[in-house]
Amino acid sequence: MLDSALAALASLTQPSLLLMLAVGVVAGLVIGLIPGLGGTGAVAILLPVTFGMEAEQALALLIGALAVVHTSDTVAAVLLGAPGSASASVTMLDGYAMAKQGRAARALSLAFLSSMAGGIIGAVGLTLAIPLARPLVLSFGAPELFMLTVLGVSLAAVLSRGNVAKGLVAGCLGLLLGLVGIAPSTAEYRFTGGSLFLADGLSLVAVALGVFGLAEIASRVGQRQQPGEEIALGHGWLAGVREWLGHWTQVIRGALIGIWAGVLPGVGATAGTWLAYGQSVATAKDKSKFGKGDPRGIIGPESANNSVEAGDLIPTLLFGIPGGVPAAMLLGTLLTYGIQPGPAIVTDHLDLMYLIVWAFAIASVVGAALCFLVTKPLARITKVPFAVLGPGLVVVMLLGAFQESGQLGDLWVMIALGLLGWLLKDTGFPRAPFLIGFVLAIPLERYYFLTDAVYDGAEWLARPWVIVFLVVLIAPAVFALIRYLRRRRGTDTDDRTVEPAGDDEGELSGSVWSLLTAAGMLVVFVTAFVVAGGYSPDARLVPRLITGVGALAALVLLILEIRRLRSVSTSPVPGEQPARRRFPGVAVAARTFVWMAAFLGLVALGGYVAAALVFVPAFLLYVARARTRTVLVYGLVTAALLVLAPILLPVELPLGALMTR
Template identity: 75%
Template sequence: MGEAALSALASLTDPSLLVMLLVGVVAGLVIGLIPGLGGTGAVAVLMPLTFGMDAPQALALLIGALAVVHTSDTVAAVLLGAPGSASASVTMLDGYAMAKKGQAGRALTLAFLSSMAGGLLGAVGLTLAIPLARPLVLSFGSPELFMLTVLGVALAAVLSRGNVAKGLTAGLLGLLLGMVGTSPTTAEYRFTFGSLFLGDGLSLVAVALGVFGLAEIASRVGQRGKPEQIVKVGGGWLDGVREWLSHWTHVLRGALIGIWAGVLPGIGATAGTWLAYGQAVATAKDKKEFGKGDPRGIVGPESANNSVEAGDLIPTLLFGIPGGVPAAMLMGMLLTYGVQPGPSIVTDHLDLLYLIVWSFAIASVLGALLCFLSTRGLARISLVPFAVLGPGLVVVMLLGAFQEGGQLGDLWVMLALGVFGWLLKSTGFPRAPFLIGFVLAVPLERYYFLTDTLNDGFGWLLRPWVLVFLAVLLAPAVLRLVRAVRARRNLDHDDEDRQPPAEEEGELADSTWSLFTAFGALAVFAIGFLTAGSFSAEARLVPRLICTLGLLVGAYLVWRELRRRTRRPARQPAEEVPKLAPDVKVAARTFAWMATFLLLVTLGGYVAALLLFVPAFLLYVARARIRVVVVYTLVTAALVAVLPLLLPVHLPTGILPSF
């Protein structure tokens, strides 16, 4: 193993690897400033560029971005009071308060150094996990791997903050969508409805960018305003270094909490940072300064949010179970290179495993260094309204989705899933279980049939590690049942109704839209169950099992939503009921703009379409100045036109030029 580690380090002397790593770091820092994208957006935007690259270069690019995306999101949180991601909102509590006192440089120093340390400690944790987990991983057979895939989807749903029933529904919908295309056991088409386009299944990039990227743009494009108060960077950098050294125990504890939060599927950086902040408050003797500029409220969370990403990679690489959405996408990319996470990566691709470790560590240092050198420039990027960033992001994301399959159909699928993702986000359905289910659908089915073929009956359920995974799988349900019984004894309200909204939950969660989404999910499972009847016995077994579980969970969800509505006070008179919510109108208009852009692409090609779409969007939606519109449009068109000359990128062509 030592030889593999040294070989991986030596490979980083290759200029192409170093360039890809640096490009990934810069891209990750910039994307980290854009609200709502985070690690998911960074990996999804950069993944199309990896097509045609060798696996080491592709990994260096993606790991470079993933390692630093939570380093730069602190800049906006500290200087503008507008965090670049949900996890940075924790840092904003004390960071922005410190900045308003004229100590922004001190706050940023604490944050950057803590992020760097969190990344390095996360890389160490990943390194230690390899020799510790290797004997365990190599002892796993298909039954254990099957239970791990089930456990990955279930834990992502159960541990996602918010409603468990909605998380399970999202995870089952992701599994069902992942089974569109060719069956891995019988090679017959499923859920294609006669479409050759769906025969190869759906593109991972299109699904991820639709459910997360386009949905986020539709949610935030109405935000045009700038922060009320912009704090100058100022000095205090050396004071921050000295103070950071004095709080090294909080850095260490925050990193360990982050790694733990990353290992558990569905927890994510947001929960990890809040847990780190909570332990900092709980262990502090003097708690009065928290929220008013306490350095301990910065170092712990900032150390945690970077180590979470490294923690995500531990179950992803060693067990084939994505710890979060970016890790799920990284796993999908590895599969396209023929690298199967789990036992095979430990035995056949150990050099790639250590390349990921070294890349993560080096990128963490580079990210912190670049942030120190370019804080003022990064802060100016944060001032750009999201409505102005919107058209450029749409152009980049749709172009990225086109690269994997080279079909315009992928772009329409991506748009449809963008609407679906926005609906999930707005009604409180966590989206992470959906994507994790989509990625694990094929491995789950393959491992099940291997288990069924190689074992007689259900004796494999009594294997030691299978029993352990079953216990872990059932533990949350048992604990939840115990809490519900205690709540009833105390004549308290149902714990489900009192739970805080999920990270994904939006303004529409308590409206008719939530009930509509539950009914929609129930209908999808019913259609899936009936459609599977036309498949062969082997091909329909797992889809019908998933649809049956979906029908049960969906029926419960519908019943609970109806029950909640009957518990509410009498509604307002008809004339007082508000009309369509403003955020629904904004989202509908945004998706209409995207659909128009795709129609223009279909007719005239990509460059011609963006020359019409970008200026129109900037003028009518973002209300930008003419000079900004002209420069923005020309720069975007020039970059898109030149990109195929520099990288293996293909532009969609329209039908009109062919006449």
């Protein structure tokens, strides 16, 4: 074994392999920077390049890219609040909060170091997994995977600090949205309204970029920069390194959770990253800083989202069962070289296995180092006013989301979800449970039905891993209840006065808007509950459960909101009339969404390049009020890049109706 490992390392000193690895790393970093492409985009873009190469070179290229995509996707998440991939939205929670406090450098160095460590630990895990993977995968049947999905969703709701009702409502809404499409157990179409485009469900990239990215643009485009609010890189690089060393256990825990989530088929990178975040919060003594720039909220998830990709390779190589789309495409590449993944790969192609391991580890280190180097120049982008940055980001994000399905409809969904994300954000609903609910909806239903079909009665509850998960699930709930009871007995003012109206509280929190949102959610859940009645019993059960719980939580929330509004309006507060507060942000956000919709309308008419040619300069002139030169250069460069993109890369531009077919 050691012989092959060293032989593989020696082969990596060949200039041709090193070159491919370097090209892969650079390509992976660039792709990670662009919101919406992620690992799938990296492999899809590089795959055509590999045809005609030797197997080793192709693998070095692809693994190099795959290992670092999740290193650089953090940059946009931290600096702009627009996640580079769906899983980076987890890092965004604390990373972006930290950046807003002027500690972006610190957040980024924590993230890069964690990504690097995650990659290395992932590579080691890949090596050690060879004898362990089989029993691990075989010990995780349907009941264990079902419990894991339940755990993921519950963690998300419980972790919504102080506002479990809002967390529950957001989580249920995400679950409901995740159920749109074909039912896993009965192959029935649900909530599609007869549209074939919705039949495969909504695209994760569109949902994540809409709810986080577009929502962020809408709420920030109109803001005049206020002192102390600007994103400054700061000088915390070394402080970040020191802090990171202090949290080394988080690094290892995050990486291990990532590997584990990658090994299990059906969990995936976004859910794995989230589980790592969940465990960081659940095991922390002082949870109050999470979401407001807690370093642990960056370290755990960042270690995990790199090691997930390594973990993903384990079932891909040893069983031929890919855990995600990037791994599936890698599997296809191996087949084209006549390499059949499966248990025999360890005996037949051990040298290739080690080549993958080494390439992954080296790429992780080099990728993190490169990220440190380029962040400073990249960070200058944050000095540009958001209103100027906005149109370019919209163009890039929509194009990125378009690559996954090639359907214009997904972009409309994305804008609608941007609106929803903005509403959730400003009315104080946590968006993380929403996203995690969306990701886990179908696995949750799938494994519930498989558990129910395969096991008699409740015998599955006695399986050891199920018991472990049950304990993990119930323990925090019990603690939370105890703490809640104690707090109620103590001072009731705790809740309201100590929490400053921080960013996560939202501008519209506690206003009529918040009440209307709760009412709207109630309507959505009740409607979906009724609609679900038309499905066959097996397809109806889970939607009914989710909408039932959601409706209940929304009702509770509605009552709370009404009571709060009443108490505010009856108790005379000197100098302020909260019910008549004005919200300038609402008009600006609404206007921005109208701009986005207009852009998409133009795309549908005249194609992507033409629409960008009108949208970008118009937005710059009339919203950002930029200078003439900026408008001209910006508009022309954007259009030129859009024209070049499909020529240089396998990127597809949406076509318009006016373009002759």
